[in-house]
Amino acid sequence: MSALELRRRAAQGEPSGWDAAVHPVLQRIYAARGVLQPAEVEHRLQRMLSPQALGGLDAATALLAEAIRDDWAILVAGDYDCDGATGTAVAVRGLRMLGAKRVSYAVPNRFVHGYGLTPALVDSLQPRPQLIVTVDNGVASVAGVARAQALGMRVIVTDHHLPGEQLPACDAMVNPNLTGDGFQSKALAGVGVMFYLLLALRATLRGQGAFAKGEPDLSVLLDLVSLGTVADLVPLDFNNRVLVEAGLRRIRSGKACAGIAALVECGKRSAATLCASDLGYAVGPRLNAAGRLEDMQLGVECLLTDDLAQARQYAGQLDGINRERRDLQAAMVAEAEAMTSGLQDIDAVGVALYEPSWHAGVVGLVASKLKERLHRPVISFAPASEDDTANLRGSGRSIPGFHLRDALAMIDARQPGLIERFGGHAMAAGLSLRAADFPRFATAFDAVARELIAPERLQAALYTDGELPAGSLSLDLARQLRAAGPWGQAFPEPLFDNVFECAGWKPMGEGHWRLNLRDPRDGSVHDAVMFNVGSATPPTQLRAAYELVINDWQGRESVRLLLRHIEHATV
Incomplete structure (x- = not known):
């Protein structure tokens, strides 16, 4: 359980023109993404x-x-x-x-x-x-x-x-x-x-x-x-x-x-x-x-x-190769987390990390994981290659409101020659620089981040589509949600938050949970899973942010709650 603030998306207008077969919850989800009429989800090639x-x-x-x-x-x-x-x-x-x-x-x-x-x-x-x-x-x-x-x-x-x-x-x-x-x-x-x-x-x-x-x-x-x-x-x-x-x-x-x-x-x-x-x-x-x-x-x-x-x-x-990548990434992320374990107790905003043993092909994934944990822009560096340790390659990931490529352009303009090459987008960018210049770059990156990021933006937030009404956690709705995409970047997968009672749970694999969650409003009990929770135990009463998904087991479909975040709650 991480220190996240749950926030609910607001509708960007009033839905209209939808067929009665389109679930009201789905209409609400679309409206929160600025989609108000059926024509806006008619994804025909024409x-x-x-x-x-x-x-x-x-x-x-x-x-x-x-x-x-x-x-x-x-x-x-x-x-x-x-x-x-x-x-x-x-x-x-x-x-x-x-x-x-x-x-x-x-x-x-x-x-x-x-x-x-x-x-x-x-x-x-x-x-x-x-x-x-x-x-x-x-x-x-x-x-x-x-x-x-x-x-x-x-x-x-x-x-x-x-x-x-x-x-x-x-x-x-x-x-x-x-x-x-x-x-x-x-x-x-x-x-x-x-x-x-x-x-x-x-x-x-x-x-x-x-x-x-x-x-x-x-x-x-x-x-x-x-x-x-x-x-x-x-x-x-x-x-x-x-x-x-x-x-x-x-x-x-x-x-x-x-x-x-x-x-x-x-x-x-x-x-x-x-x-x-x-x-x-x-x-x-x-x-x-x-x-x-x-x-x-x-x-x-x-x-x-x-x-x-x-x-x-x-x-x-x-x-x-992907299994090898996962193992290498896990080791590098563990090292990065150890390097930043006290970071939230100090005043760091833009985070630059470098470890000589890291692999240049995986530093972007490390930056992504650390960005999620710290809710700060992160750039991770590794030697350019085994034979070239005098030069570094970095890959960064950002948070909403901080344009990473523009930030690198600011540093480049203020300190010409510090960055050898850079490019990318608002949320992800890559660069190269000399290893000897890493301390100077880390200071410059933090300074630009402090300048451009308002303190309130450093509060990690998880946006949800609000509560599902009692009785709505149904297979019909789950099917409509699955068919309603494609969901992805800037058109996020539907995520709901409700208060539940934990009616039972057991470990699943290594560090995962399988739970039975009771809806106190109508007494219905729902199958749920949560991944990567380590050795923690779930609270008896909890607020959960979750996706409503379909569990297909041996050809039989059932509703499942895929928990993305939980916190203690009072029912």
Whole structure:
């Protein structure tokens, strides 16, 4: 039980126009997320934003059309996270579908090449392609693009990260976050940007009469788009929900690519009932693990193969790497918690951590865990590699109201040269600096955090959708909630809070509870579970923040409360 303040979301307007079959609780949940009418959850593909407003597409599609017509060697330069891997697979599959015959890919090894299209990655490309297309990176690759062009290569950058003061001098750039871009959704993931580029390229080729034998159906790529979008934790605005829901429908209908099907199996999830949280918690981490600890080429190959047996073999390897990642993460988080055990008793606001034994591929996960515990922005650092301990790579996670990338930009402006490279978003960012400069950076980061974060924002809060009325904890409502998503970043899973009596409990596995909770209003008793509680025991009377989920055991469905937070209460 952590020191959280439970707060309830307020409706952002009055719901209207809903069918009587839509549970009133679900209408209330939608209203708390600004969704007031049925049209706002009609996630049909026909309602996705048109590519026409996305800046840079004309130049990019013209160059790609020329490359396809003249049979250029095209190389897709991806990234080593799940968004980058799925985006790379979408690019390779999509370009081949659209007629490109010589398409290859390269994903940087974070410990050898660094992040993005670096000069080191460009120099490693043999044979040299005529055209490089980046996915989920490139907006900050000034030196890498210059190196590629010096060697005679053309470069198209597709990215979704925020641009810095200087843009690379590439041949074309597609990024919804460029100043002046009229595209209404700034939340596209890297894989989403690539999907939009392929849609625009298909339209260009259609206009050139390239599809005499019928044009390809790019919707077959949406399972990959869905996975990358959810795993990258971009806000699920309406357009992203359309993309994610379309991909989930493909997976549920048994039409997923072999790699995703194998990863779903490996995660012990049912494809027929898969939801966005399954992509985020069971599929994405297994794919991400390859880029964190080894080489993301394994993950990309898993997503590119059409042989299910081969995909299962790749998925098994990825699962093994993910188990190793979990063990390493647990050890690093334990060390980080020991380092910060007294932090809340002092006046620290921006937290920077460094341990020479840490692994650069896992520091972002450590920052995420510590951010949750401390409710402060956290950046964790590790040596750049085993052979390069003089330089550090850091990964940070933030809290609402503190724009992490902008904070790094402030530090960079005030102390030029302290940070060697940085980039990212409001809630997550990465950077590199010299190990000798870590103390100076830690002081600067804390100073900026103190300047920008009001004290009241340091109170950790858990937002809920309020109480469920007596008699509402039903299988019908649980089914509607599961089908109502996709839930995710900025469109959070429904969470309720009620007071219960603990009618019984027992340990489950190591550090988990299985409980029977009685609703004092009507005497009904509900099955509940809570994970990662250690050796604690539940109070007799408690207020619980919980998700209403479906427990599917041997083909029989029942309601279960998945407890996210509990505190003592008086019934």
